[in-house]
Amino acid sequence: MKRILIAGALVTAVAAGGYLLTQNTVADADSVLNYIPDNTAVFSGQLTPFPIKTYINSITDTYSAPPDKIMQSLYNSDSYDPTNSKINFFLNLTQSYLQNMQDADAFMATFGIAEEIQGYFYTLGIIPVFKLDVINPNAIWALLDKAEAESGFTHEQRQIKQRDYRAYKLSEEIDAEQLELIISQHNNILTVTFNSSLSEPLLLENALGITPVANALAHSNLLNDIIIKHGFTKDAISYINHQALVQAITAPDDSLLGQHIAKLMTLQKQDHLQVYQQPQCKIELMRIANNWPRTVFGFNQFEINDDNTTFDMSMVVESNNQTILTALTQLTGFIPEYVNDLNNTVLALGFGIDVGGLSPAISRIWNELQQPSYTCPPLQKMQSAIQQNNPVMLGVMTAMANGIKGISGAVIDYSLDESQTEVAIKSLDAIISLSASDPRTLFNIIATFRPELANVKLPANGNIVELSSLLPLVTLPGINPKLIMHKEHMVIFNGDKAEKIAIALGNKPITATGIYSLSIDYSKAFTPLVTAAEFSGQAVPQELMDMKDYNLRLNTGLQINKNGIEATSYMNLQSKIRP
Numbered sequence: 326m327k328r329i330l331i332a333g334a335l336v337t338a339v340a341a342g343g344y345l346l347t348q349n350t351v352a353d354a355d356s357v358l359n360y361i362p363d364n365t366a367v368f369s370g371q372l373t374p375f376p377i378k379t380y381i382n383s384i385t386d387t388y389s390a391p392p393d394k395i396m397q398s399l400y401n402s403d404s405y406d407p408t409n410s411k412i413n414f415f416l417n418l419t420q421s422y423l424q425n426m427q428d429a430d431a432f433m434a435t436f437g438i439a440e441e442i443q444g445y446f447y448t449l450g451i452i453p454v455f456k457l458d459v460i461n462p463n464a465i466w467a468l469l470d471k472a473e474a475e476s477g478f479t480h481e482q483r484q485i486k487q488r489d490y491r492a493y494k495l496s497e498e499i500d501a502e503q504l505e506l507i508i509s510q511h512n513n514i515l516t517v518t519f520n521s522s523l524s525e526p527l528l529l530e531n532a533l534g535i536t537p538v539a540n541a542l543a544h545s546n547l548l549n550d551i552i553i554k555h556g557f558t559k560d561a562i563s564y565i566n567h568q569a570l571v572q573a574i575t576a577p578d579d580s581l582l583g584q585h586i587a588k589l590m591t592l593q594k595q596d597h598l599q600v601y602q603q604p605q606c607k608i609e610l611m612r613i614a615n616n617w618p619r620t621v622f623g624f625n626q627f628e629i630n631d632d633n634t635t636f637d638m639s640m641v642v643e644s645n646n647q648t649i650l651t652a653l654t655q656l657t658g659f660i661p662e663y664v665n666d667l668n669n670t671v672l673a674l675g676f677g678i679d680v681g682g683l684s685p686a687i688s689r690i691w692n693e694l695q696q697p698s699y700t701c702p703p704l705q706k707m708q709s710a711i712q713q714n715n716p717v718m719l720g721v722m723t724a725m726a727n728g729i730k731g732i733s734g735a736v737i738d739y740s741l742d743e744s745q746t747e748v749a750i751k752s753l754d755a756i757i758s759l760s761a762s763d764p765r766t767l768f769n770i771i772a773t774f775r776p777e778l779a780n781v782k783l784p785a786n787g788n789i790v791e792l793s794s795l796l797p798l799v800t801l802p803g804i805n806p807k808l809i810m811h812k813e814h815m816v817i818f819n820g821d822k823a824e825k826i827a828i829a830l831g832n833k834p835i836t837a838t839g840i841y842s843l844s845i846d847y848s849k850a851f852t853p854l855v856t857a858a859e860f861s862g863q864a865v866p867q868e869l870m871d872m873k874d875y876n877l878r879l880n881t882g883l884q885i886n887k888n889g890i891e892a893t894s895y896m897n898l899q900s901k902i903r904p
Contacts, residue, residue: 357445357456357514358543360534365447365542366569366582369622372548372559374441376629381429383634383900392423411495414478421468437464450581451589452524454532455517462510469508480508485526486535492520501592509533523585555641555888557623564621571614574598575607606701616646617889625893634898644889652689653885655682657837658731659760663826664842667878667897673844675733679837680726681762687716725770728762730813730835735844737822741853742802752803754820756827760835764815786810787831789824792817841883847875876900 361368399405399416406412425432433440437459444457459465469491473479480491490509496502505520511534518532530536542548548562569582577583577598590596601610626637644650658677663670691711699705737754761767765783772778777796784790792798792806806819811831818827880895 356543357534359537359541360531361445361447361542362449362538362581363540363542363545363547364566364569364580365449366566366573367446367448367453367564368542368566369446369561369563370548371443371561372552374443376441377438378429378433378440379629379631380634381426381432382631383629384898392420392427395423396420410476410478411493413476414472414493417472417475418468421472434461435464435468437461448582449518449528449531449538450523451585452519452521452528452532456534457515457517459510459513459515462513462515465508465510465515485529485533488533488535490516490533495519502589507532523588528581551619551621551623555621555623555639556625557639558625558627560624560627562621562623564619566619568611568614568618571610574601575610577602600702603701605699606703609699609701609704617642617644619643626895632900635896637895638893640892640894641886641888642890646693648693649690650885650887650889652686652693653890654837655679655689656686657840657885658729659835659837660731660839660842661733661758661760661830661833663735663737663756663830664733665844665880665882667844667846667880667895669737669822670844671736671738671846671849673733673735673842675731675839675842677731677837677839677841678729679731680723680729683723684716684719687719691716726767728764728767729759730762731760733758733760733842735823736850737820737826738849739853741856750801750803752820754822756816756818756823758814758816758827758830760814762813762835764813765810768815783810783815784808786812789828839882839884842880843882844880845878847877847879851875 396416396419399419400407405416421435425435432438439458439460442458444455446453446455448454469480478493480493483490483492488509488511490507493506493508494503495506496504503522507516507518507520507529509516514534516533518529520529527536531538551557551562551564552559569580573580573583573586577587586598590598600606620640620642622638622640624636624638626635628635656679658679660675660677664673664675666673691714694711695708699708734757735755737756739753739755740751742749742751759767768778768781768783772781781795783795787809789807789809792808795808798806804819806817807824807827809816809818809827809831813835814830814833816827816830818824876899878897880893882893884891884893
C-alpha cells in the first residue's frame, strides 16, 4: 500500500506541474463547476488562466538541479524497486516533466497544453479529482504510451456511458481495498482521478464530467464570498472545509465523505471514529467547526512575466471566535519596517510579542477553551489537560520582561575577505533592535541580576556610543558595534547603512504590526559565501552553488486580522541576476 501512495503522489506532481490550479466562476452548462459539490472538503482554483509558458520562461535561468540528478536521487531512494513496473511508470512521467520543464515550448508540446491553462482540484467524498485544459489530447496519450512501453506497466481500456477512459491498477491482488488510477479526456479537458470499491458508477460519472452533481459549486456564491471577505484578487482561491470534515467524522451518513470514511473504517480492526459519533460529540464538535469554518488561500498580488514572477499569498484560518481573536490581537507586538524590506536587506527576522499582554491573552484563551464544559469524551479529556496547565505562573515569569513589544534583527549587507585562506568577514552592516515601552528601565532591571552590567551607563536618547565603551568586547576586523538609545527602542548596529536605519527607528512609534516576519534574499545571502570559498580554494558544495544562482527574494509573516489567523508569503523570483 505504501508503494501505491508513492505512485499516487508522483502522478499528482506530474499532473500539477508545480503551479496552482485554476477555475472559472462563470458557470455555463458545460462548466466544470457543475460537477463540483458545494460541500467539497478540498478545493483549489483560479479565476484567471494561468500563464504557464510565461511562468516556465521566468524560472528557466533559476532552475538549479539538473533533471538527471533529481531522477538519480529518486532511483537511489530506499523505496525504489527496479522490478516494480508501477513505480517505473510514474518515474518515467516524472522524468518527462522535469526534462521538459526547462523549455516552455517543449513542455507545452509534451503535455498538449496551451500558453495559458485552466484546471481544477477538488474531492468527491474522499476521491480526489484533477482537471486540466488541453489543446492536443494525442500528446497526453503519446506520453502515457511511452511511459508504458518503457516500464511494462499497462492500462485497461474501458468505457462508461460512451466515455472512454484508461484504468491503471495501483493495488495488489492481496490488498483489501482495490485502487485504480483513472485518466480520461473529453472536450479538451484532461481528468485524472481514482476508482475504488468506494466509488459507485454515478461517482465516476461525476468525476468524468458526464453527470452533474446536486448542489453544485456553480450555483453557489462561495468563491466570490471568500474573495470579498478576505480582499483576495480574482486570480486564485483554495480552501479546506473544516465543517465538511467534522460532519463527515461525526455524522457519516449525512455526506459522501462521511460514507467513504465509514467504509474505510470497516477495513480496520477497530473503528476509532465511533466515539466522535455520539450525539453530544456531534453537537460540540460542529460548534467548534462553526467557530473555525475554513482555512482559505488566496493572492494579494499575482504577476508573472518572462523575467519576473511575484506571488503575494495569504493563508487564513478563519475564526468566528472573537474572544480568541481579541486575545491574540492583544499579544501582537511591533516588528520594524526594515525586517520586511527585501530591497535593502540580506536576511532579517522579527518577533512581535507584547510581553505585557501575553499573560492576560493566554489566560483569556485558557478560560475560553474551558467554555462550555464539554460532555464529549475526547473533548472532556482535552479540557482536563488544559485545566492542569493554569497559565497564572506565566505572569510571574514574564513580569521582568513586561513592556517588551518585540525584538528584531537584520543583516543589511556584508562582504567577505577573499584574500584569506578561510572565510572571514571584511565588512558588515547589521542591526538588532529591542522595542519596548521603556527599554532603559528594562535594562536596569536586567543589570540587577548581571554584575557585569551594574556599572553600564546608557547614553542619552538619540546619542550614539561605541558598544565597546560600555562592555568589554572581543573586536573583529570590520566589526565595531555601536548602540543608540531611543525612547522606545534600544538598537545595536554596525555599519553606515545600519546606522541610518537605527537613527530613523527613533521616529517610529510602537504599534501592533505582526507576530513574526522573516525575509531573505538568496542571491545576496549566498553569493559572497561562494565567491570567498572559491578564492580561498575551498570546495564549494553544489547545494550552496545552487543557492547562489537562485535569484529568489522571500518574506513570510504571521499576524491576526478580523477574519482569523493570517500567514503571509511573498515571493519574487527573477530569471536574471540583478545588478
